[in-house]
Structures are given as structure tokens and as C-alpha cells.
Amino acid sequence: MDAGNSTVVTEFILLGLTQSLDAQILLFVLVSMFYLIILPGNVLIILTIRSDPGLNAPLYFFLGNLAFLDASYSFIVSPRMLVDFFSEKKVISYNCCITQLFFLHFLGVGKMFHLVIMAFDRYIAICRPLHYVTVMSPRACYALLLALWLGAFAHSIVQVAPILHLPSCGPNQLDNFFCDVPQVIKLACTDTFVVELLMVSNSGLLTLRCFLGLLASNAVILCRVKGHSSEGKSKSISTCTTHIIIVFLMFGPAVFIYTHHFRVFPADKVFSLFHTVIFPLLNPVIYTLHNQEVKASMIKLLCQHTVF
Secondary structure: EEEEOOOOOOOEEEEEOOOOHHHHHHHHHHHHHHHHHHHHHHHHHHHHHOOOOOOOOOHHHHHHHHHHHHHOOOOOHHHHHHHOOOOOOOOHHHHHHHHHHHHHHHHHHHHHHHHHHHHHHHHHHHOOHHHHHHOOOHHHHHHHHHHHHHHHHHHHHHHHHHHOOOEOOOOOOOOOOOOOOOHHHOEEEEOOOOHHHHHHHHHHHHHHHHHHHHHHHHHHHHHHHHOOHHHHHHHHHHHHHHHHHHHHHHHHHHHHHHHOOOOOOOOOHHHHHHHHHHHHHHHHHHHHOOHHHHHHHHHHHHHOOOOO
């Protein structure tokens, strides 16, 4: 449809990760392997926590919800990415692009907020053990979860709403393998400085604040456990170490992508691949398998349903 001398964009062409056929085949194999681990792994975590009455503490409630978020997040980019490896022309409609962008930020920020809630739960359990039952009651856990979803929804609306009002007149090539804010904004045929500033403030600073807050909370916990018994101290340090690893692996790419002023860097695609495909694998591999109670219950569940 003509609008003056410009054409309104109704679809985008994704340039993908690479134009090399050999590299695409290798990436297809690697991403397929990751995806086949992510989805069943997170589903197994959810089923294990739901089926074991002994795993009823807030920690396991939040761990199950984190697995649900990871499983849902893995549907946003990976399936289409796998199909596009064999597509000569990687086309995505404007509406599908905006939908992908919305859920990418909705579930991505949801996971971010979820890690903050889990850090709060761990802080209360270690630093305020006498108040833990009162503070982390079932009602409080559901309230925190509701706040998480509402906060993630509000964030995603703030991300998408300004983009819907930007005129997209062409070109229509996105230099990535999925739709995200930086690439879509760059295609707008108007000055996007204010919108970019809003996006950096909304995504970049939010990510950075959560990242620094999580590191600070773990530092406080590590300082507090110095006076604990050796067994309790060892368990607390182990839990914090695991959480710090996940925080760095999740927030590192996100901080890089969303805190700079939407300039294109060669490493953007690598960080995006890690952030959208690799990180969802880390929950079942690092977080859950590190928990002895969940691991034992998971093995028990598998043994019960294995046919010899």
C-alpha cells in the first residue's frame, strides 16, 4: 500500500544468524539438541514438583514456576528458528513480529522478576529464619507470583506500544533471527531517538537494576552465613554460588543487548542466541540438578514410569 513515496511494511525478512550453509546445518543440529533438552527437562521438573507432596516449600513452588516460564520461553524463538534454517526466504509478518516481540519481553522479564523473588525467598530463609513461615506464607507466594505477571505484562506493553505508532516504510530486512526491539526500531522511517531512549530506560536500566540487586542480595547472604554451622554454611554458599552463575549467564547478554543506544555490534547475534536459546537450558541443568531433593524425587518419578 502506497503512502506518499513510501511503502508500508507488512512483513519483515529475517537475515538469520549466518548465510553459510555449513554453519546453518551445524547450528540446526546444536539448537535442536538444546531444544530437545529444554522442553522435556522443564516439563519433568514441573511434573516432579507437582507429584511429590514433600516438595511443598516455597522454594519448590517458585522452581516449578520458573520451569514453566523457561518451557514457555523456549516456544517463542527456537521452533521458528529451526524451520528458518531450511527456508530460502525467512519471512515473518508484521503482526507475528510484534506478537513475538511482546511475548519475548513478557516471559523474559517474567523470568527476571522470578529470579528476584527467589532471591528474596532465599534471603528470608537464611537471614530471617524465624520469620520465614509468616513472610513466605502460601498467600504471600501467590501474591508475589501475581505481581510478577502484572509487572511483566506492564513492561511488555510499554515496549510494544511505542513501536506500533512508528511508521515502518522500508527497508524491511531485520538483521537477526527473530524480532526484537532494537532491530525493529531501526527500520522506522522517522527520528527514533526518544523511543530508543524509552526502550533503553525500560529494558536496559530495569535489567541492570535487577542484575545489581541480585548480586547485592547474594553478597549479603554470603556475609551472613559466616557465623552459621559448617553444614548450613556449606549449603548456603553452594546455593548462592549456583544462583550467581545463573544471574551472570542470564543478565550478561541482556545487559549487553539493551543498555547500549541500539547501535549494531557484530556480537549482538551471539548474545541474542545465548539469551533466547541457550539460557532456558540452564534452569534444568544447573539449578534443579544441583538440588538434591528435586534430583532424588525426579529419579524416583522416572523409575516409577519406566517400563523395563
